[in-house]
Amino acid sequence: MKNGLATDRRPDHASGDRQRDEVDLAVRSAVAVHGVRVDAPVQRRSGAGPSDDGHVVVAGRGLALPIVPTSPYSVAAGRLLFDGTDLGVAATPVSRPRFYDLATADGVPYSQLARLHSTDVLATTVLQTCVRYREPERCRFCAIEESLRAGATTRLKTPEQLAEVARAAVRLDGVRQMVMTTGSTAGPDRGAGLLAECVRAVVAAVPGLPVQVQCEPPADLSVLAELRAAGASTIGMHIESLDPEVRRRWTPGKATVPLAEYERAWSEAVRVFGWNRVSTYLLIGLGEDPDELVAGARRLIAMGVYPFVVPFRPLAGTLAARDGARAPEPELVSDVTARVAAALTAAGMTGADQGAGCAACGACSALPQAGG
Numbered sequence: 001m002k003n004g005l006a007t008d009r010r011p012d013h014a015s016g017d018r019q020r021d022e023v024d025l026a027v028r029s030a031v032a033v034h035g036v037r038v039d040a041p042v043q044r045r046s047g048a049g050p051s052d053d054g055h056v057v058v059a060g061r062g063l064a065l066p067i068v069p070t071s072p073y074s075v076a077a078g079r080l081l082f083d084g085t086d087l088g089v090a091a092t093p094v095s096r097p098r099f100y101d102l103a104t105a106d107g108v109p110y111s112q113l114a115r116l117h118s119t120d121v122l123a124t125t126v127l128q129t130c131v132r133y134r135e136p137e138r139c140r141f142c143a144i145e146e147s148l149r150a151g152a153t154t155r156l157k158t159p160e161q162l163a164e165v166a167r168a169a170v171r172l173d174g175v176r177q178m179v180m181t182t183g184s185t186a187g188p189d190r191g192a193g194l195l196a197e198c199v200r201a202v203v204a205a206v207p208g209l210p211v212q213v214q215c216e217p218p219a220d221l222s223v224l225a226e227l228r229a230a231g232a233s234t235i236g237m238h239i240e241s242l243d244p245e246v247r248r249r250w251t252p253g254k255a256t257v258p259l260a261e262y263e264r265a266w267s268e269a270v271r272v273f274g275w276n277r278v279s280t281y282l283l284i285g286l287g288e289d290p291d292e293l294v295a296g297a298r299r300l301i302a303m304g305v306y307p308f309v310v311p312f313r314p315l316a317g318t319l320a321a322r323d324g325a326r327a328p329e330p331e332l333v334s335d336v337t338a339r340v341a342a343a344l345t346a347a348g349m350t351g352a353d354q355g356a357g358c359a360a361c362g363a364c365s366a367l368p369q370a371g372g
């Protein structure tokens, strides 16, 4: 072993002699799991989404990568290196956006209201608390309330605040899309009504900005049409695993919502938002049989829902990290990602076509490097 990687399992690194315009899937999967050593100005700890990650442009694409000081991968002098050897791929940390230096009139820093993800995505968690955050309901991979506890964000963002930040982020930093997620509320809309108000304000402030909303399937599905009418262009309703046993273990609270309810909500969302305008996260490495995971992804694709496959990682502040859970092997990430990407290609479905949201951004998944 060297640097934590078994030598016989290293990805087959191409020579750095020539410049490549895409990082290959094996290397993409390895950096997703092993992380990189990088001084990244755009990063954060805890919260929803790619927390603990640094945002880096590798071969022209934004990637959200774990920052791991012991990783054999590093970013230095504009290149991606493995054990100091140039892998032939350009890599540069995303620069700190200018909107981070601004604050609202009442003194709330914009950086506490929304964050830059990748190079051009503005992301916010509208409600930073979740009704499912206490054990035994809490999802084991989630750290949504930790950034609130650390004082890095505010509990509830108002529509006016988000409109103000979005306007600045588009003007100063060239943001091209926005992702709005929320912790789940106890109400039947699960927080979707709050999202609708925020979308309305943002789209009024920045007409034409593509916005994705992310929430649990609302009990009252009419709220999906309200979100669309408010101006959301895509929606993510994230189940993380289609395996009932894995759901019970990893998302005990959300697992009380039956798969059939997710399916009902996805179908209605496809009707309202359109084919390939709806997505869900599927996490690789929760213990689900890989063949079943891929078969489930194919069923979602057949429904018009984009399965955003993302490697699980035990983030700081999560129950998974506390309990010593480990990220999957890079080979598993490559295998599942390649098969799901092939199914997406066969269906003519691309993440980029979504225009807004995680599938369009792609920084947390290896799907873009696999053709998905």
Ligand code: SF4
Pocket: 049, 050, 064, 117, 118, 121, 123, 179, 357, 358, 359, 361, 362, 363, 364, 365
């Ligand atoms: S894929 Fe989603 S969560 Fe990940 S960096 Fe992009 S917008 Fe953020």
